Amino acid sequence: MSNPTPIADLLVRDSDSLAAAVSRLDASPLGLLFATDPDGRLAGRISAAEIDAALARGMNLSLRVGAAMVPDAGGLPAGLDPAELRKRANGSGNVIALVDGERRPVGFHSPASARRVPIAEPQLGGNELKYVTECIETNWISSQGSFVKRFEEEFARRLGVPHALAVSNGTVALHLALAAYGIGPGDEVIVPDLTFAATLNAVIYTGATPIIVDVARDTWNMDPEAVAAAITPRTKAIMPVHLYGQPADMAPILAIARRRGLMVVEDAAEAVGAAWQGTPCGAIGDCGTFSFFSNKLVTTGEGGMVVFKDDAIAARARRLRDHGMNPQKRYWHDEVGFNYRLTNLQAAIGCAQLEQLDGFLARKRQISTFYEKRLSKIAEIETPHILPDFANSYWVFSIIADCAALGLSRDQLMARLGAAGVDTRPLFYCMHEMPPYKTYAGNRDFPISAHLSANGLSLPSSTSITEAELEYVAGTIERIVGARRLARSNGT
Numbered sequence: 001m002s003n004p005t006p007i008a009d010l011l012v013r014d015s016d017s018l019a020a021a022v023s024r025l026d027a028s029p030l031g032l033l034f035a036t037d038p039d040g041r042l043a044g045r046i047s048a049a050e051i052d053a054a055l056a057r058g059m060n061l062s063l064r065v066g067a068a069m070v071p072d073a074g075g076l077p078a079g080l081d082p083a084e085l086r087k088r089a090n091g092s093g094n095v096i097a098l099v100d101g102e103r104r105p106v107g108f109h110s111p112a113s114a115r116r117v118p119i120a121e122p123q124l125g126g127n128e129l130k131y132v133t134e135c136i137e138t139n140w141i142s143s144q145g146s147f148v149k150r151f152e153e154e155f156a157r158r159l160g161v162p163h164a165l166a167v168s169n170g171t172v173a174l175h176l177a178l179a180a181y182g183i184g185p186g187d188e189v190i191v192p193d194l195t196f197a198a199t200l201n202a203v204i205y206t207g208a209t210p211i212i213v214d215v216a217r218d219t220w221n222m223d224p225e226a227v228a229a230a231i232t233p234r235t236k237a238i239m240p241v242h243l244y245g246q247p248a249d250m251a252p253i254l255a256i257a258r259r260r261g262l263m264v265v266e267d268a269a270e271a272v273g274a275a276w277q278g279t280p281c282g283a284i285g286d287c288g289t290f291s292f293f294s295n296k297l298v299t300t301g302e303g304g305m306v307v308f309k310d311d312a313i314a315a316r317a318r319r320l321r322d323h324g325m326n327p328q329k330r331y332w333h334d335e336v337g338f339n340y341r342l343t344n345l346q347a348a349i350g351c352a353q354l355e356q357l358d359g360f361l362a363r364k365r366q367i368s369t370f371y372e373k374r375l376s377k378i379a380e381i382e383t384p385h386i387l388p389d390f391a392n393s394y395w396v397f398s399i400i401a402d403c404a405a406l407g408l409s410r411d412q413l414m415a416r417l418g419a420a421g422v423d424t425r426p427l428f429y430c431m432h433e434m435p436p437y438k439t440y441a442g443n444r445d446f447p448i449s450a451h452l453s454a455n456g457l458s459l460p461s462s463t464s465i466t467e468a469e470l471e472y473v474a475g476t477i478e479r480i481v482g483a484r485r486l487a488r489s490n491g492t
């Protein structure tokens with residue numbers, strides 16, 4: 001992949017003033033500049049860190065770039081083949097100038113030069129191919145195959161629940177769960193404002209009314225106080241979402257549900273492997289649902305799972321998943337059902353993925369520990385709160401930027417990171433703001449989800465991310481913030 005930022009945007013003359021460098025740095029998506037000598041040759045590099053250090057040494061901004069830069073007359077020759085380039089860059093997370101025969105910068109290499117650093121890509125390096133091949137060789141490609149049963153049993157075992165039903169995706173998992181409980185027109189289901197739309201859509205499919213409530217500042221998930229305030233005689237269920245792998249605050253939610261006789265349906269689409277007080281997310285309430293879309297920690301391409309504790313509800317869900325057909329009497333339908341089955345081909349991938357889940361989770365922990373350590377030092381960046389007994393699975397590591405302090409909108413920050421080859425995603429839009437869902441907001445307020453949604457972004461968190469890529473992502477954020485601070489404090 002070619003570098004998204006032209007080299008011209010990254011150059012400054014070593015004879016230019018530091019004041020000039022400050023404003024150019026602020027426009028550089030990499031938050032750094034290469035300095036050239038009067039002949040245009042590579043002479044050094046400079047970022048806000050060097051200028052800060054120079055100012056701390058008593059220098060001022062009218063002085064030359066050359067006095068503050070890190071001398072760097074090296075670079076790597078432009079035109080090296082990519083493998084050689086990577087070898088010479090030696091797995092470093094740095095940005096390295098590429099120079100011509102005269103040592104003039106003509107480009108740059110960074111860990112994002114080879115590939116855009118992705119948010120969350122599937123990892124299919126285990127037994128996926130072997131198991132899918134087995135399906136094809138044995139002719140078992142529909143939902144009638146041994147991998148479906150194996151996937152369900154293994155999933156239920158991991159979660160410590162009696163019933164797991166594999167379904168076509170995480171949205172129908174939610175719908176099937178609600179349908180199995182008989183939730184429908186006239187009923188209300190409490191949902192958080194900050195979630196993916198499928199949470200609300202599933203409620204709407206049943207004919208019930210989603211009641212949107214604000215989220216809490218510490219978990220970014222459903223605020224239990226807002227839940228308590230939203231309960232009416234029509235409330236039938238509470239649907240906490242464990243957003244980005246962070247468990248919701250389940251103790252007060254369970255207490256409210258018990259007191260009022262409500263079902264707790266956990267949307268754990270993003271939280272396979274997360275746990276609250278030692279119980280896996282999805283197995284805390286009455287029922288839990290999961291998504292195996294390709295960006296999820298466990299993927300089957302498209303797919304989902306719904307887990308139940310109650311035998312009768314699980315049996316009803318199993319029937320509803322298969323057109324409402326009587327399991328003992330083929331083509332006899334006891335009720336109107338759906339075709340929400342998962343194929344054996346998909347389940348085969350799921351089985352192979354589950355074999356790797358512990359490794360995936362361990363890698364997510366390494367990634368989050370790295371980001372947490374580096375980014376929590378930046379005053380303008382808020383990292384997910386670490387709460388005792390809330391085992392975040394860190395599906396995607398997300399941050400909240402202090403956009404007011406940065407003087408940069410979230411979208412501008414994302415655009416800079418994008419220009420540096422770093423893939424990011426905005427946090428979800430607030431449900432109460434979008435036309436199809438506005439009506440479910442009532443007269444409630446959503447200050448916290450509005451703040452998180454407007455200022456939040458998710459960072460590259462693939463299990464396949466390299467150490468150099470992680471270093472590059474964190475370093476780029478540090479440099480962009482540093483350049484912003486300098487520009488703001490110097491009024492440029």
Ligand SMILES: Cc1ncc(COP(=O)(O)O)c(C=O)c1O
Pocket residue numbers: 169170171172195196198199241267269270290291292293303304
């Ligand atoms: C919170 C949440 N709920 C439900 C879903 C729906 O899952 P799927 O895309 O598998 O239908 C998603 C999907 O990503 C999700 O993030």
